[in-house]
Amino acid sequence: MENNNNLPEPDTRPDVKDPSRRDFLKKSALITAVALTPAHAVKAAEKHMDERIAEAFEKMPLSLEINGAPHNLMVEPRSTLLDILREQLDLTGTKKGCDLGQCGACTVHVDGHRVISCLTLGIMVNGKKVTTIEGLAKGDQLHPMQEAFLKHDGFQCGYCTPGQIMSAVACIREGHANSEHEIREYMSGNICRCGAYPNIVNAIQEVKEGGLPV
Amino acid sequence: MNDKTLNKPSSTTGMSRVDGRLKVTGQAKYAAEFNVKGLTYGVLVCSTITKGSIRSIDSKQAENAPGVLAVISHLNCPKILGYPAEPAKAPIKIFYDDKILYNGHPVTMVIADTFERAQHAASLVKVDYNEEKHITSLKDNLNGAVAPHDDAEYKRGDPNAWATAPVKVEQEYIQPSEVHNPMELHAIVARWDADDKITVWDKTQGVKDTQSNIARIFGIPVENVQVHSKFVGGAFGGALQVWQHEVAAIIGAKVVKRPVKLMLTRADMFTSVGYRPLTWQKIGIGATTDGKLVGINHQAIGQTSTYEDFAEGPADVSRQLYDCPNAYTSNKILSLDVGSPTWMRGPGPATGTFALESAMDELSYLLNIDPIELRLKNYAETDPESGKPFSGKNLKDAYKMGAESIGWHNRQQKPGALTKDGWLLGYGVSGGTFGADREPATVKAIMLADGTLIVQTAVSDIGPGTGTMAVSVAAETMGIPVEKIRFDLGDSALPNAPQQGGSTITSSVGSAVYMACNALKEKFQQLIGNGGADKPDYAQVLKQHNLPKLEVSVDSKAGAEVDKYAMYSWSVHFVTVLVNPLTGVVKLDKVTCVADSGRIISPKTARSQIIGGAIMGIGMALTEETVIDHRYGKVMNASFADYHVPVNADIPQIEALFVNKPDYNINPLGAKGMGEIALIGMAAAVANAVYNATGKRVRELPITPDKLVDWGVVS
Ligand code: FES
Ligand code: FES
Numbered sequence: 001m002e003n004n005n006n007l008p009e010p011d012t013r014p015d016v017k018d019p020s021r022r023d024f025l026k027k028s029a030l031i032t033a034v035a036l037t038p039a040h041a042v043k044a045a046e047k048h049m050d051e052r053i054a055e056a057f058e059k060m061p062l063s064l065e066i067n068g069a070p071h072n073l074m075v076e077p078r079s080t081l082l083d084i085l086r087e088q089l090d091l092t093g094t095k096k097g098c099d100l101g102q103c104g105a106c107t108v109h110v111d112g113h114r115v116i117s118c119l120t121l122g123i124m125v126n127g128k129k130v131t132t133i134e135g136l137a138k139g140d141q142l143h144p145m146q147e148a149f150l151k152h153d154g155f156q157c158g159y160c161t162p163g164q165i166m167s168a169v170a171c172i173r174e175g176h177a178n179s180e181h182e183i184r185e186y187m188s189g190n191i192c193r194c195g196a197y198p199n200i201v202n203a204i205q206e207v208k209e210g211g212l213p214v
Numbered sequence: 215m216n217d218k219t220l221n222k223p224s225s226t227t228g229m230s231r232v233d234g235r236l237k238v239t240g241q242a243k244y245a246a247e248f249n250v251k252g253l254t255y256g257v258l259v260c261s262t263i264t265k266g267s268i269r270s271i272d273s274k275q276a277e278n279a280p281g282v283l284a285v286i287s288h289l290n291c292p293k294i295l296g297y298p299a300e301p302a303k304a305p306i307k308i309f310y311d312d313k314i315l316y317n318g319h320p321v322t323m324v325i326a327d328t329f330e331r332a333q334h335a336a337s338l339v340k341v342d343y344n345e346e347k348h349i350t351s352l353k354d355n356l357n358g359a360v361a362p363h364d365d366a367e368y369k370r371g372d373p374n375a376w377a378t379a380p381v382k383v384e385q386e387y388i389q390p391s392e393v394h395n396p397m398e399l400h401a402i403v404a405r406w407d408a409d410d411k412i413t414v415w416d417k418t419q420g421v422k423d424t425q426s427n428i429a430r431i432f433g434i435p436v437e438n439v440q441v442h443s444k445f446v447g448g449a450f451g452g453a454l455q456v457w458q459h460e461v462a463a464i465i466g467a468k469v470v471k472r473p474v475k476l477m478l479t480r481a482d483m484f485t486s487v488g489y490r491p492l493t494w495q496k497i498g499i500g501a502t503t504d505g506k507l508v509g510i511n512h513q514a515i516g517q518t519s520t521y522e523d524f525a526e527g528p529a530d531v532s533r534q535l536y537d538c539p540n541a542y543t544s545n546k547i548l549s550l551d552v553g554s555p556t557w558m559r560g561p562g563p564a565t566g567t568f569a570l571e572s573a574m575d576e577l578s579y580l581l582n583i584d585p586i587e588l589r590l591k592n593y594a595e596t597d598p599e600s601g602k603p604f605s606g607k608n609l610k611d612a613y614k615m616g617a618e619s620i621g622w623h624n625r626q627q628k629p630g631a632l633t634k635d636g637w638l639l640g641y642g643v644s645g646g647t648f649g650a651d652r653e654p655a656t657v658k659a660i661m662l663a664d665g666t667l668i669v670q671t672a673v674s675d676i677g678p679g680t681g682t683m684a685v686s687v688a689a690e691t692m693g694i695p696v697e698k699i700r701f702d703l704g705d706s707a708l709p710n711a712p713q714q715g716g717s718t719i720t721s722s723v724g725s726a727v728y729m730a731c732n733a734l735k736e737k738f739q740q741l742i743g744n745g746g747a748d749k750p751d752y753a754q755v756l757k758q759h760n761l762p763k764l765e766v767s768v769d770s771k772a773g774a775e776v777d778k779y780a781m782y783s784w785s786v787h788f789v790t791v792l793v794n795p796l797t798g799v800v801k802l803d804k805v806t807c808v809a810d811s812g813r814i815i816s817p818k819t820a821r822s823q824i825i826g827g828a829i830m831g832i833g834m835a836l837t838e839e840t841v842i843d844h845r846y847g848k849v850m851n852a853s854f855a856d857y858h859v860p861v862n863a864d865i866p867q868i869e870a871l872f873v874n875k876p877d878y879n880i881n882p883l884g885a886k887g888m889g890e891i892a893l894i895g896m897a898a899a900v901a902n903a904v905y906n907a908t909g910k911r912v913r914e915l916p917i918t919p920d921k922l923v924d925w926g927v928v929s
Binding site: 083086092094095097132136142150157161162180184189198199201 | 230237238239244249280329334394396399477480677679818819827859860861865866868
């Protein structure tokens with residue numbers, strides 16, 4: 001993180017914001033007020049106040065475990081898991097390649113299963129365990145799949161790589177790595193524009209055949 | 215590692231990437247991942263019309279939305295000092311005037327304190343336009359093409375000699391526009407450190423170029439701009455210039471007085487950061503009955519925008535690929551109401567080679583000669599264009615190696631003669647070539663007291679493995695283990711290096727690293743005095759002389775050899791394809807790519823680069839095409855769901871073979887580039903294999919099933 005700046009820092013770190021009960025009641029009252037007095041609401045909307053009102057109750061609590069550590073956050077219901085990881089928690093290992101569920105760059109594990117984090121709202125993983133690429137190695141000891149990607153050069157630019165590795169681990173866990181053909185099919189949700197596919201297949205096969213736990 | 219291993223490396227041959235660990239652990243930070251203090255988020259609103267002007271912008275609702283800090287457009291944009299001095303034909307000057315020049319032209323930018331808020335507020339901006347009639351179709355307007363510059367035409371002998379030859383082919387070929395689509399979306403984080411000081415974390419193929427361009431546009435001294443770009447998630451030519459979104463983010467940061475992060479959407483990537491231009495080509499090629507070329511006539515018309523004259527010269531390949539006494543090439547451009555195209559992997563030759571190598575294949579069938587034999591009959595021993603000898607050309611070796619690997623002797627000359635598991639099987643081949651340039655580069659090498667070597671230069675690495683190559687060269691030259699070497703790159707404060715484009719980095723930067731290491735060794739020799747070991751214990755020597763470090767900075771550039779030789783890298787692509795006789799689906803069965811690009815420095819990354827280029831070439835051959843609905847002038851398939859790049863299931867194992875003969879006429883390393891030749895020729899190889907399998911010649915890429923099946927003919 002860069003720090004040499006004297007500009008004001010907005011507090012967008014969600015961890016610290018704990019909604020007090022009173023705050024919640026205030027917001028609830030606001031919702032009720034809007035609901036019961038449509039005339040006021042309309043007037044507010046005319047004055048473009050609707051956005052301001054929305055702001056008052058737009059965050060929700062989210063408790064989850066990320067890479068083994070518990071997090072209690074306040075997030076907007078519209079925030080994707082991907083943006084929460086990258087923009088709020090500085091876990092930028094998970095990549096954005098399309099934001100539309102079409103490339104696989106944002107693949108993470110939720111309760112051990114591969115999930116496209118750009119199509120997952122943060123609030124959908126409340127109470128779940130999320131593993132990102134940052135949580136795959138055990139300290140300095142790389143996960144066998146990370147080792148295999150290094151050894152077989154399963155990447156060039158490295159941007160699709162976290163997603164590929166998370167998918168590759170899941171691919172073996174799911175039992176979908178029994179042949180080269182099967183690996184190719186079950187890894188086709190992860191695009192690599194650098195074209196590392198044959199090397200990725202080699203890496204997965206080696207890990208699968210090595211029999212180490214993934 | 216013996217030479218044989220380098221001819222045919224496996225995925226585990228040689229050293230692994232020096233930055234690989236950072237990439238597999240998610241620690242490598244790309245442009246958008248620098249969450250600097252006080253960060254805000256910019257989201258662009260782009261035009262929904264194709265040509266015209268902005269009548270009004272209603273941004274009140276957006277301005278009122280929570281977290282919004284500014285809505286910027288031409289109506290309120292601060293004065294950009296360098297804009298007035300930009301030439302008439304220049305990249306889009308964002309927020310400069312009310313003109314709309316293409317569908318997707320950025321009109322406003324919303325800045326808010328979170329990404330979600332900026333994105334939502336952007337949806338609230340209402341823009342009204344005065345719409346004008348647009349023209350976006352190349353095919354309907356070929357007559358309007360013009361020569362972009364004086365030397366767009368080339369003549370050798372009689373331009374029409376081909377037409378009177380005993381055997382001739384005359385055909386048109388279409389290369390659709392293709393998008394680079396690197397996995398990393400173009401992104402920038404921009405910060406003003408003072409009124410005249412800017413720092414950016416940016417996706418760029420050249421930190422020095424980006425630095426000087428930003429300085430020019432904003433009218434501040436070059437040294438006041440800092441550009442960081444240590445990791446780049448692919449680019450393929452798409453990040454060789456400063457695009458309007460980069461300027462927008464810098465403007466935004468000035469307005470809100472806080473850093474701005476701007477990441478394009480995948481849809482923006484199809485309109486706002488260039489693409490390979492849609493190009494129409496016509497080739498006339500004539501030969502004697504025994505297959506000696508008489509003449510080639512190759513004309514190309516590529517699309518460009520109305521605001522820039524982008525020309526890549528696809529026809530030029532026909533000047534020098536074959537020994538042919540008569541040649542004519544012309545490259546024209548046609549201005550359309552579209553965003554500007556730009557350099558994309560193998561720019562020019564990729565498009566031109568598809569046409570020329572398809573035409574050569576057509577000729578081989580007319581002559582009933584094996585396509586390789588036809589190529590060898592017309593093999594150019596010296597450069598037909600300049601008459602100069604080649605600095606190094608071992609293309610015959612490449613044909614031989616590739617033919618053996620793919621099993622070319624099993625090919626049948628008669629199309630449709632072979633089948634495999636009920637699919638039609640065909641063999642295809644194509645050559646490829648790209649100029650082997652060497653650019654000026656400066657490298658600093660510093661030996662520290664603990665024996666660590668630091669090597670520095672301002673190059674970017676978009677993926678091929680520049681650091682790995684540089685560390686390999688340094689380790690070998692200095693005689694120290696790679697673990698003792700650190701390579702610094704991607705920072706404009708470092709010594710000058712060229713942009714990572716045009717397959718020049720190993721030749722330019724690799725040579726500079728080699729020279730800097732030799733200069734450093736020389737300095738150690740001077741310390742030790744005569745007769746010291748060539749590769750001494752550097753730490754020991756420093757200790758003996760009580761020195762904290764020893765450093766050199768070396769400038770390097772191409773030598774006088776550039777005037778003596780024609781310098782190129784070469785490749786040959788071999789494929790076998792399977793075509794489903796009922797559906798017309800094409801599958802790659804086997805792929806072998808042979809590179810004749812001098813000495814191989816880093817076998818593992820070289821192999822990956824060849825395979826990666828081949829895969830992009832397979833996309834070009836079979837699936838990739840940007841489709842514009844000309845009624846609206848809009849790209850209709852601006853997403854990965856609709857524009858198909860190859861996925862894992864499309865790609866078989868690929869053999870990457872290397873001739874691995876050093877070319878010391880180019881540089882002291884004997885190494886030449888291979889990023890472009892990896893792709894150039896692949897589309898023709900696939901098209902030629904499809905013909906061999908089916909008897910159907912597809913002259914308009916991509917080769918989609920509908921072009922092969924007219925129910926009943928393929929059976
Ligand atoms: S970013 Fe999620 S699938 Fe592309
Ligand atoms: S490594 Fe660059 S996209 Fe896969």
